Every structure is written in structure tokens, then in C-alpha cells.
């Protein structure tokens with residue numbers, strides 16, 4: 695029987711000591727980086743990684759470098775006590791909850807950049823966001839040195855970027871993707887959903903409905919790709935979204951756009967991805983789609 699209480703560590707030194715001890719016993723270590731305000735999406739990542747490793751480290755760090763100056767860093771939900779209870783429920787071994795100084799000590803001067811796949815989609819309206827993500831994840835992976843790290847399909851561009859990061863920088867961690875979890879009404883589970891009023895939540899539900907509609911129209915051959923996307927964008931605006939930042943289809947493996955010049959005989963595996971703002975809340979979602987020209 696596993697001990698259900700979670701070990702809490704706040705310094706990289708103590709984290710390294712614990713992970714080294716596990717390693718010396720031949721145990722495999724997994725890491726799930728989060729910003730806390732945990733929900734079913736995070737918990738499903740923990741349950742998934744437990745199938746691949748012996749010990750699981752969950753980190754909670756609200757990373758200031760990935761928020762823009764006018765974004766919600768200050769009001770981002772922080773709920774460590776509730777988070778710890780949830781971590782206990784899924785038998786998490788260790789919570790790494792560093793103070794800001796453990797990640798960005800005085801005099802910190804480095805930024806990590808992945809190019810190309812960090813252009814467009816979420817980056818278009820969030821300049822500097824992915825540099826913040828890649829910098830903090832590089833630090834977390836190097837502080838912990840897990841065998842496996844799991845990131846959610848919900849942030850599909852982020853997962854793609856982090857897989858590239860670990861490969862390019864020879865970080866000895868296998869980067870894996872955990873499936874996107876939705877609430878019962880179909881909305882992708884997110885820490886930011888708690889910002890939504892009941893009316894805004896009703897509007898937000900049009901996101902998964904629109905993605906499904908776009909997929910049906912394109913896969914069923916009823917509509918050319920761009921026409922279906924334009925119709926989907928207009929539908930979201932008509933439903934009450936203040937802004938549709940993007941509704942696009944990209945190839946799953948490299949996030950390249952789909953062009954008519956691709957002449958595959960088998961379907962191209964792609965994703966339809968969206969970011970839209972309802973009230974003051976920015977929501978993202980994505981679903982797989984098969985494209986055949």
C-alpha cells in the first residue's frame with residue numbers, strides 16, 4: 695500500500711536529494727508541472743503518469759514570466775491547501791512548490807527560446823508567453839531530472855513546444871502528452887473556468903460545439919477548410935464571444951499549416967485549435983481532425 699500523504703518540498707536542493715535517493719533505489723521518476731488550482735485535468739495527468747513511473751512529483755508554481763503585463767498573474771487562483779488534498783487523493787508522492795527565488799533568484803539573466811513553432815496560435819496575442827513557459831520548464835526539469843514529464847493535450851501548442859525543447863537541449867526526460875479532460879457539459883476543464891459567470895459558461899460551451907461542427911463539415915466533405923473555419927469564427931462571435939483570437943487547423947506533429955500543395959493519399963492527422971475571449975476570460979481548446987485532399 696502506498697502512503698497517501700504527500701511530501702512537500704520547497705527547495706531545489708531538497709528536491710534533488712529526494713529524487714537522487716529514489717534513483718539509487720532504481721525507481722523511475724515522473725513529473726507533472728502545473729500552476730496549481732488543480733482540477734480533473736491535472737489529476738488525470740497524475741493518474742496517467744503513475745502507469746509509467748514509480749514516483750510522481752507534481753510541481754505548483756505560478757510562473758510570472760509566462761504572463762503578459764495585462765494578464766491575470768495577480769488574480770490567478772492559488773489554493774495550495776485544496777490542491778494538497780487533491781494530490782493526496784491520487785497518491786501523489788511529492789509536491790514541489792518552490793518560492794519564486796528558487797526559480798528566479800536575484801541576478802537571473804537567462805531566457806530559453808524555441809523558435810518557429812512558438813509563432814502564431816497562442817503566441818500571436820501573448821508575446822513572450824512561450825519564452826516564459828520554456829524557461830520555467832527547462833528549470834523545473836533540470837531541478838528534478840525526471841525520467842518522464844507529462845503535459846496536457848489541452849495546451850497542444852505548449853506540449854509540442856516542450857517536446858521540441860527537451861529534444862533540442864538533450865534534456866534526459868521523455869516528454870509525453872496526456873489526454874484532454876472535459877467537464878460533463880463538454881467544456882475543457884481549466885483553472886480559469888472559475889472566472890466564468892453562469893451566462894459566460896453557457897457561451898463558453900459553444901467552443902466544443904463549434905469545434906465538432908467544423909470537424910463534421912470538413913471531414914464530411916460538406917465545406918472547404920477555410921469556409922468551415924470562417925463560419926465557426928462567425929458563430930462564436932454571434933454567440934457572445936468578445937474576440938476569437940484564432941480558429942485554425944494545423945498538422946498535429948509539427949503545427950505547420952495545412953496547404954493544398956500537400957498531396958497525401960492517406961488523411962493528414964491535424965488539430966483544429968481555438969482561443970476565444972468571453973467577458974474577461976480567455977479560453978483555449980482543440981480537437982483532432984483528419985484532412986484528406
Ligand code: AMP
Nearest residue numbers: 728729730735845846848849874875883
Ligand atoms: P496549468 O496548471 O494550467 O499550467 O496546467 C498544467 C498542466 O495540466 C499542463 O500540461 C496542461 O496542459 C494540463 N492541463 C490543464 N488542463 C487540462 C485538461 N483539461 N486536460 C488535460 N490536461 C490539462
